[in-house]
Every structure is written in C-alpha cells, then in structure tokens.
Amino acid sequence: MKPSSVRAAARSNEIRDFESNTSAMKTTQLASDGALTGAEGLSRRTFLQRATLAGGGLALAFFLGREEAFAEAAAGGAGNASGGPADGFTPNAFLRIAADGNVTLISKNPDLGQGVRTAMPMIIAEELCADWNRVNVVTADVNPAAYGSQNAGGSNSIYANWDRLRQAGAAARTMLIAAAARQWGVAAAECTARDGAVLHAGSGRRASFGSLVEAAAREAVPDPKTLTFLSKADYRLLGRRLGSVDARAIVTGRQEFGIDQVPPGVRVAVFAKAPAFGAKVASANLDAVKKLPGVRAAFVLEGNGTLDELAPGVAIVADTTWDAFGALDKLEVNWDEGGAAKDSWKAAQEAAEKLDPNGGKEAKKVGDPAAAFASAAKVITGTYACPYVAHAAMEPQNCTAHWRKDCVMEIWAPTQNPTPGRQAVAKLLGLPLEKVVVHMVRAGGGFGRRLFNEYMVEAAAIAQRYEGPVRLVQTREADFAFDFYRPGSFHAFKGALDGRGRLTAWQDHQLTFGNDGKPVRAAAIGAELFPGPLVPNFRLSHTLLPTGVPTGWWRAPVSSAEAWALESFLHELSVAAGRDHVEFLLELLGEPRWLTPGNPGTLHTGRAAAVIRLAAEKGDWGKPLPKGHGRGIAFHFCHRGHFAELAEVSVDEERRLRVHRVVVAGDVGPIVNRSGAENQVEGSVVDALSVLCLQKMTFEEGRAQQSNFHDYGLLRLPQTPRIECHFIESDYPPTGLGEPALPPLAPAVCNAIFAATGHRVRRLPLIDDGFKVT
Amino acid sequence: MATFELLVNGVRRSVDNVSPDTPLLWVLRDHLGLTGTKFGCGMALCGACTVHIDGTAQRSCSVAVSKAVGKAIVTIEGLAARDGALHPVQQAWIDEDVAQCGYCQPGQIMQAAALLARTPKPTDEDIDRGMNGNLCRCGTYQRIRKAIHTAADLAAGEARNPANIASPAAVPGVAPLPGAPKVASEPTDAKKGKKKGGSQ
Numbered sequence: 006m007k008p009s010s011v012r013a014a015a016r017s018n019e020i021r022d023f024e025s026n027t028s029a030m031k032t033t034q035l036a037s038d039g040a041l042t043g044a045e046g047l048s049r050r051t052f053l054q055r056a057t058l059a060g061g062g063l064a065l066a067f068f069l070g071r072e073e074a075f076a077e078a079a080a081g082g083a084g085n086a087s088g089g090p091a092d093g094f095t096p097n098a099f100l101r102i103a104a105d106g107n108v109t110l111i112s113k114n115p116d117l118g119q120g121v122r123t124a125m126p127m128i129i130a131e132e133l134c135a136d137w138n139r140v141n142v143v144t145a146d147v148n149p150a151a152y153g154s155q156n157a158g159g160s161n162s163i164y165a166n167w168d169r170l171r172q173a174g175a176a177a178r179t180m181l182i183a184a185a186a187r188q189w190g191v192a193a194a195e196c197t198a199r200d201g202a203v204l205h206a207g208s209g210r211r212a213s214f215g216s217l218v219e220a221a222a223r224e225a226v227p228d229p230k231t232l233t234f235l236s237k238a239d240y241r242l243l244g245r246r247l248g249s250v251d252a253r254a255i256v257t258g259r260q261e262f263g264i265d266q267v268p269p270g271v272r273v274a275v276f277a278k279a280p281a282f283g284a285k286v287a288s289a290n291l292d293a294v295k296k297l298p299g300v301r302a303a304f305v306l307e308g309n310g311t312l313d314e315l316a317p318g319v320a321i322v323a324d325t326t327w328d329a330f331g332a333l334d335k336l337e338v339n340w341d342e343g344g345a346a347k348d349s350w351k352a353a354q355e356a357a358e359k360l361d362p363n364g365g366k367e368a369k370k371v372g373d374p375a376a377a378f379a380s381a382a383k384v385i386t387g388t389y390a391c392p393y394v395a396h397a398a399m400e401p402q403n404c405t406a407h408w409r410k411d412c413v414m415e416i417w418a419p420t421q422n423p424t425p426g427r428q429a430v431a432k433l434l435g436l437p438l439e440k441v442v443v444h445m446v447r448a449g450g451g452f453g454r455r456l457f458n459e460y461m462v463e464a465a466a467i468a469q470r471y472e473g474p475v476r477l478v479q480t481r482e483a484d485f486a487f488d489f490y491r492p493g494s495f496h497a498f499k500g501a502l503d504g505r506g507r508l509t510a511w512q513d514h515q516l517t518f519g520n521d522g523k524p525v526r527a528a529a530i531g532a533e534l535f536p537g538p539l540v541p542n543f544r545l546s547h548t549l550l551p552t553g554v555p556t557g558w559w560r561a562p563v564s565s566a567e568a569w570a571l572e573s574f575l576h577e578l579s580v581a582a583g584r585d586h587v588e589f590l591l592e593l594l595g596e597p598r599w600l601t602p603g604n605p606g607t608l609h610t611g612r613a614a615a616v617i618r619l620a621a622e623k624g625d626w627g628k629p630l631p632k633g634h635g636r637g638i639a640f641h642f643c644h645r646g647h648f649a650e651l652a653e654v655s656v657d658e659e660r661r662l663r664v665h666r667v668v669v670a671g672d673v674g675p676i677v678n679r680s681g682a683e684n685q686v687e688g689s690v691v692d693a694l695s696v697l698c699l700q701k702m703t704f705e706e707g708r709a710q711q712s713n714f715h716d717y718g719l720l721r722l723p724q725t726p727r728i729e730c731h732f733i734e735s736d737y738p739p740t741g742l743g744e745p746a747l748p749p750l751a752p753a754v755c756n757a758i759f760a761a762t763g764h765r766v767r768r769l770p771l772i773d774d775g776f777k778v779t
Numbered sequence: 780m781a782t783f784e785l786l787v788n789g790v791r792r793s794v795d796n797v798s799p800d801t802p803l804l805w806v807l808r809d810h811l812g813l814t815g816t817k818f819g820c821g822m823a824l825c826g827a828c829t830v831h832i833d834g835t836a837q838r839s840c841s842v843a844v845s846k847a848v849g850k851a852i853v854t855i856e857g858l859a860a861r862d863g864a865l866h867p868v869q870q871a872w873i874d875e876d877v878a879q880c881g882y883c884q885p886g887q888i889m890q891a892a893a894l895l896a897r898t899p900k901p902t903d904e905d906i907d908r909g910m911n912g913n914l915c916r917c918g919t920y921q922r923i924r925k926a927i928h929t930a931a932d933l934a935a936g937e938a939r940n941p942a943n944i945a946s947p948a949a950v951p952g953v954a955p956l957p958g959a960p961k962v963a964s965e966p967t968d969a970k971k972g973k974k975k976g977g978s979q
Binding site: 117118119120123137138139140141245246247248249250251252253255256257258259260261262264265267273298325326327330397398399400401447448449450451452478480481680681684685687688689690691692695713714715719720721722723725727728 | 881
C-alpha cells in the first residue's frame with residue numbers, strides 16, 4: 006500500500022466547499038420545497054470516535070454534523086447497529102470489526118436500485134483493506150443527527166460521501182496497523198494491510214484484523230487530516246466488478262421491499278384520492294363500505310392543504326389486500342371540485358401552436374441576440390413538444406405504519422428521502438420528532454417519485470386513526486392517477502449561423518407550467534444547460550400556463566426533458582450549416598475550461614470534448630451505413646457527469662424504428678463498482694428510450710388519463726438495443742451515475758432518425774409521431 | 780368465503796376464509812406469507828407476479844385461487860432445490876449482477892426458468908419471445924438476456940467465467956435507531972411464513 010499523501014485530505018475540504026456551492030446553485034428550487042435539505046445545513050465538520058464493544062471489537066463511529074450529536078446518540082444508545090442485543094457502548098458506527106474478523110459496514114442512504122448498498126461499503130472496505138468476503142452491510146435507520154442527510158437524490162451519494170467513507174476505512178486501518186506494530190515492536194510504517202490482516206514484510210509476520218481489534222480499540226483515533234489513502238494502483242475493490250450484496254436475497258425472493266413489511270397484526274389500507282387534483286370529499290358511502298367483507302374501518306381524511314403530504318381522501322382498512330381493493334371498487338365518493346385542477350393538455354398544445362421564439366418573459370439574456378440575428382448568414386427556427394410523464398416504478402406506492410401503544414409512530418417506508426416525511430408525520434400528528442421512527446426499506450425503484458413522502462403521511466394518519474398497524478398499498482391505477490409528474494414543456498427555438506457556419510445566437514422561448522409567475526416544481530428553465538451558456542448571444546424566455554397538476558423530480562430533473570429539445574435543435578443548426586455534428590459540437594466547446602471558472606460542479610469543456618470524441622470513435626461515427634440506417638450523437642452535462650451518446654437506428658417505410666446500438670461515453674471520475682456503474686448506464690439508456698418512444702401522461706378536466714401499463718408503456722426486452730459503455734476515468738472526484746447518462750439518449754436517437762430519414766422529430770413520444778418501435 | 784387446499788412449493792397448504800375470486804397473488808402474499816411474488820399492475824401487464832402453475836409461467840394476479848386448486852404451484856421461494864442449491868437461472872442472475880432495484884426480478888426469473896425448461900438452449904429470438912411480457916423499469920434487459928444464456932450454459936454444465944466478483948450475501952434487515960424504543964416484537968415466525976392477522 007502506497008499512501009498517496011495527505012493532499013486528499015486537503016482536497017476533501019475543497020470538495021465540501023464546492024458541494025455547498027453547487028448544491029446551493031442547483032437545488033435552489035429543491036430547498037424551497039423542503040426536498041433534499043435534510044441535515045445538510047448543519048456544520049459539515051466530520052470526526053471519528055472509537056467505541057468499545059463489550060464482546061471485544063473495534064467500532065468506529067464516523068460522524069458528520071454537530072459534535073453534540075455524537076453525545077446524544079451515545080447517551081441514548083440502546084441498540085446496536087448490527088441489530089443484535091445491546092453490548093455496551095453502541096453509537097452509529099459506520100464500521101465495526103468483531104473479534105472473529107467479521108466486518109459490519111453501515112450504509113446510510115436508501116437503496117432503490119442505484120446500488121449504494123454495495124458501492125458505499127466498498128469504499129470503506131477498500132481503505133480498510135478488508136476481506137470483502139467477511140463484510141456484512143446493514144442499512145441505517147433514519148437519524149440525520151448522526152448520519153447527516155440520508156437521501157437518494159441528485160446522483161449525490163458517492164460524491165458527497167467519498168471522502169468521509171474513505172476516512173472511516175483509513176482510520177480503522179491506521180489503528181489496526183498501529184496495534185500490530187506495537188505488538189511486534191516494529192515501526193508502523195513497515196507494516197501494511199491486506200485482505201483483512203496486517204502484514205510485516207521484514208519478518209513475514211501476519212495478524213488478522215480479528216486478532217487485533219481489542220488492541221486497536223486502545224489506539225488513538227487518528228485525526229482525519231493525518232490519514233493517508235491508498236493510491237489507485239493499489240486498489241483491490243474499487244473499479245472492479247462486484248456483484249450486489251443484495252443479489253442472493255433478490256433472486257431467492259427473500260429481499261424485503263416496502264410492500265413486504267408485515268408487522269404483527271397488520272391490516273391493509275387503501276386511500277382513495279380525488280380523480281381531479283385538489284378536490285375535497287363532499288360525501289361517501291362509508292356505511293355501505295364498512296359492511297363489505299373483511300373491511301375493518303372506513304373514514305375520511307380531510308387533508309392538510311398540501312398534496313405533497315396529505316391530500317383529502319377516503320381511507321379503507323381491511324383484512325387483506327384483496328378485501329381492501331374490493332372495497333375500493335365499491336366506494337362511491339362525491340367530490341367537491343370547487344378548488345380542483347382544471348388542466349387540459351389539449352389546451353396547452355393549442356397554446357403552444359402560437360409560440361413565438363421572440364416572445365415570452367425574459368429569464369436570461371447574454372450579448373445582443375437581436376443584432377446577431379440581424380447580421381446572421383442563416384436563421385433557423387424549430388419547435389419541440391415534450392409531454393408530462395409519470396414515474397411508474399415497478400413497486401406501487403406503499404408504506405407501513407404502526408401506531409404503537411407507547412404512542413410511537415413506527416414507519417417502514419420505501420422512500421428516497423425519509424427526513425422530510427418523518428418531519429411531516431410528526432407535524433401532522435402533533436408528535437415530537439423522536440416519537441416517529443422511520444426504517445428505510447428497499448424500494449422497488451424510485452426515479453425521483455420517492456423523494457416525495459405522501460404515502461408515509463397517509464399511512465401514519467390512517468394508522469393513528471385506526472389505532473393499529475396498517476400497510477397502505479396503492480393500486481397501479483392509483484399510482485398513475487396521483488403522481489408528482491415530470492412537467493410537460495414546449496420550445497420555440499431560433500438560432501443564428503454566421504457565414505462560416507458558426508453558431509452565433511441561440512434563443513429559446515419555453516412554454517411550461519406555473520402559477521403566480523413562478524414555474525411549478527421541476528418546470529424551471531435550465532439557463533445553465535448546454536449549449537446556451539456557450540453561445541455568445543443567448544436569450545431564454547418563458548410563458549407559463551396555470552396548473553393544478555402536482556409535479557416533481559423525475560430522474561435527471563429538467564435535463565431529462567430539456568436535453569432532447571436542446572440537442573435536437575443544435576443538430577438542426579449543424580445540418581443547416583452543412584457541418585459534421587461532432588466537429589460542430591467541439592468547436593462550440595472551445596478551449597478546455599470550467600464553464601463557471603473555478604467551479605468543478607459545472608460543465609468542463611475539455612471533459613465534454615473528450616466524451617464526445619470517445620463516443621464518436623467507439624460508435625464508428627462517419628463510417629458508411631446501409632440505406633435507412635443512421636447514426637446520431639448528443640452530449641449533455643448534468644449532476645456533475647459528462648456524457649455523450651451515439652445511437653445507431655434504422656427506420657423502414659412504415660416508420661418501424663429499430664435502435665440497434667447505443668454507445669455511451671461518460672466521465673464521472675474514477676469508477677467505484679464497475680458492474681453497478683455499467684448497470685446504471687444501461688438502465689438509463691433503456692429508461693430514456695422507454696420515455697422517448699412510448700410515454701406520456703395527459704390531463705383533461707384536471708384528471709390523469711392513463712391508468713396502467715396498457716396505456717402507458719414501458720420498453721420491453723426485444724426492443725432493447727445493444728448498449729456499450731465506456732468510461733473516461735479522469736482523476737476528478739468520483740460523481741454519481743443515477744441520472745447523468747439518461748438525458749443524451751433521446752436526442753442521440755432523434756438525430757439518428759433524422760440521419761436515416763430526413764424526418765425531424767418535434768413531438769414526443771415517438772408513437773405519437775407515427776413510429777412503431779420494434 | 781371458502782377454504783382451499785393448495786400445493787405450493789411442494790407443500791400442501793390450506794387457506795380459509797378466502798373468496799373464490801381472490802387472485803392467487805394475494806393468497807400467496809397475504810395468506811401464506813410468500814412475499815417474493817410481487818404485485819405490479821393487477822392486470823397481467825407487467826409480469827412481476829409470475830409463478831409456475833403445473834410448470835407453466837402464469838401471472839398470479841390474474842389467476843383466481845379457485846383455479847389453482849389441484850395444481851402444482853411454484854413461487855420464487857420454491858425455485859431453488861430443497862438443499863438450498865440455487866436454480867441455474869438464480870445463479871446466473873447473481874453471476875451477471877442483473878438486478879438493480881430487484882422488484883421485477885422474481886417474475887423475470889420465474890419466466891426465464893419456464894423458458895429454459897421448454898427451450899434449454901434459447902436463441903436471442905427465443906428470449907425475445909419468452910421474456911416480452913415482463914417489464915423492468917430499471918432497464919436490466921441486456922443483463923437478463925445475457926443471464927439467460929449463462930443459465931443455459933450452467934444447466935448444461937458448461938464452463939464459464941462469471942462477469943462479476945460475488946459479494947457476500949447481506950443479512951437482510953435494518954438497524955434499529957439508537958435511543959429509540961424497541962420495536963414491539965413478536966416471534967419472527969409471526970412475521971414470516973404464517974398467515975398474518977388478517978382473516979379473523
């Protein structure tokens with residue numbers, strides 16, 4: 006092991022600063038909605054603390070946030086992190102080594118398929134030099150005082166925790182080595198650690214971690230600033246392909262998801278909400294429902310005024326899911342739609358037909374677009390329409406809540422973002438926060454849907470009223486009818502080219518949804534999105550249509566919808582200029598630099614150019630193809646990830662589209678788990694293709710019009726292209742992969758369709774543009 | 780309401796107080812505690828609830844319990860051998876690290892196992908046809924295809940090199956909150972395998 010110096014520790018401070026900066030920038034709107042804030046506002050000071058275990062062993066608690074949180078947690082420490090009986094001092098350890106050599110690592114964030122339960126412990130295990138086969142992973146409960154922010158959002162888990170997880174592993178390794186060196190009477194610097202043991206090369210001595218833990222627990226806990234980290238060349242886990250720690254449980258059916266929680270005596274609840282968003286319950290046939298087989302209770306919940314938490318509705322509690330669903334079918338509610346949503350997607354489409362690229366309320370202006378258009382050699386315009394989409398995670402929304410006799414609300418929630426849900430439950434039910442206990446259970450997909458916690462609030466409200474444990478399960482139809490949808494949007498673009506085919510001006514008038522002059526959540530216009538900020542004359546404007554439809558974060562928020570329009574129009578411009586699109590993109594990027602000087606949370610033009618070149622090279626850009634085939638390429642930057650994607654498609658006379666191959670080139674810094682990383686990329690491609698080809702939610706009279714997978718399709722196995730994934734493993738800090746590989750896919754495919762057919766796709770999904778996806 | 784005798788994973792199970800139109804899915808999950816079979820759509824559109832009935836892959840959300848009487852039902856919990864040896868499809872799913880969230884995978888695995896039982900060496904086209912009805916929102920299809928080929932090789936006893944380093948099987952469960960009151964606990968077998976306090 007070759008320590009790579011304390012530079013890394015210094016860098017960690019930098020990173021934290023950047024993290025605060027960029028998250029403040031990127032999540033302005035998030036914070037205003039209370040999502041993704043958690044405990045991140047607390048001091049970011051981290052520190053390590055040793056814990057002594059009665060059974061002998063080393064536990065390192067690695068705290069983030071307020072120092073006093075450690076004392077609080079320690080004082081209240083009744084259980085222990087591995088779920089066994091209390092054995093002395095039991096803080097929230099990230100890391101615990103038992104005398105038998107088994108290592109327990111805590112995964113602090115929710116896992117909904119993005120793989121952090123494998124990736125985050127790998128980082129600790131690497132620096133610890135642990136034997137991966139002796140590692141057990143345990144998910145933490147919700148305790149932001151001890152763990153800091155615990156959420157799965159913004160592709161942030163790896164980036165935000167990289168340093169502290171490495172520090173936890175390196176500190177324990179340092180203590181184990183110090184203990185061995187002391188026993189052997191040699192210098193610690195002469196010892197190394199590997200595969201769960203400390204070695205002394207000079208004498209050939211070897212001591213297992215298990216044999217050292219008692220002595221190691223007496224060693225001083227090193228100051229994180231003094232720690233040394235492994236160099237990349239010495240990594241034995243990071244960068245390799247490790248299978249998920251949950252794989253065996255999943256393939257044998259033993260993995261518990263939210264919907265599988267069965268506390269003793271649990272009943273099944275359903276909660277009927279209004280078909281038109283925001284309507285209130287006027288009356289319901291509760292007496293008739295209560296007489297139905299298996300029904301235990303039926304009652305109205307008034308709602309607390311925010312659809313994010315508790316919408317008005319009727320709760321039914323029954324013995325079994327089938328009883329509850331049966332009662333739901335027989336429930337008749339008269340809804341008071343006085344204040345309800347009136348949205349009409351048809352009306353929005355009509356409004357968009359008149360969209361003028363020069364109109365709208367100006368949101369951003371750089372240079373002199375009007376002058377640039379006046380002197381342009383060519384002016385190109387283009388319109389694009391992108392619908393609302395739903396999340397449609399495979400596990401329908403659900404949550405289990407137990408209102409206990411000791412007045413504790415215990416909740417098992419498949420959530421991406423437990424803290425705001427816990428706070429909302431406490432507030433609604435008038436409970437102190439510590440009386441709301443939240444277990445983070447695995448979620449069957451999130452994609453941003455589970456950043457919202459209304460199911461948690463509903464389950465808790467029903468459980469308290471019912472005075473017992475309930476598992477709230479939404480039907481698939483209810484899951485579609487009440488979502489926090491990705492908002493639809495329309496663009497009227499105008500671009501200018503000079504006599505040499507260079508892009509000189511870019512205008513985007515976006516029609517989207519908003520109330521009181523503000524875009525609704527996730528409808529914000531991305532002024533920082535590529536390519537606007539790189540064009541010398543740039544104007545962004547918007548027009549807002551009023552809406553009552555709840556909107557929310559959908560995987561790669563804003564980017565996932567906008568990149569299609571932006572990168573398609575950019576391609577229109579390079580075509581109009583008669584230029585090669587790759588060359589056109591590279592010219593636009595110019596010299597290598599951060600887009601915001603000194604801020605590595607922003608696009609780096611050199612990293613962007615590198616992934617574009619790599620995708621072009623690996624994807625055979627420019628090589629001949631048969632008639633009816635075409636290649637398209639697109640680049641996008643979001644969530645600190647630089648991604649270029651190349652798609653190869655064919656389209657026949659009947660517009661049967663086949664996506665044959667997708668080549669992805671990405672730069673997210675070093676790769677943690679190659680298997681998990683590639684899985685995220687492959688999934689992003691399929692997800693993006695699914696939305697592009699098949700998906701839209703429409704609303705009329707304030708009601709969702711799609712209800713299940715027959716009218717809201719997901720891509721299927723036969724339609725899946727060959728996906729090739731290439732990473733540029735730059736030396737920048739590792740960043741997340743849940744989102745940034747998704748946005749470039751749609752424009753890459755549509756640019757390829759243009760190359761194959763000359764047809765420019767201007768509205769989504771493709772099935773609405775006459776395509777059949779094969 | 781009636782009582783039904785079912786043969787599930789080789790064991791005779793009796794469920795009572797069940798209406799005959801109850802989908803097999805909910806009998807498995809709510810009455811027999813076999814929660815590996817998942818609810819996705821309730822309309823046989825997604826395949827998350829796939830089980831084997833007399834060796835055929837079927838959507839348990841759309842098979843009434845009364846129609847499953849007298850037939851051999853196998854769920855994801857019963858796919859491995861009695862001694863715990865994994866079915867080749869399960870092993871291949873681990874080797875190829877297929878799952879992301881994992882919610883649809885029991886259904887995918889049951890569908891793939893049924894496919895291989897009929898077509899031991901499937902072509903890509905066989906896999907397209909056989910797996911077309913199983914949705915995966917995480918988009919693991921490329922790995923599913925590869926894992927089915929791997930499973931076919933495994934079943935044939937052919938040599939292979941797993942793509943991924945296996946990880947130790949995690950102990951399922953979550954850590955209790957320090958300082959929080961203990962969960963009101965009853966014996967764990969009340970949670971698993973037994974009929975929960977439903978139909979009293």
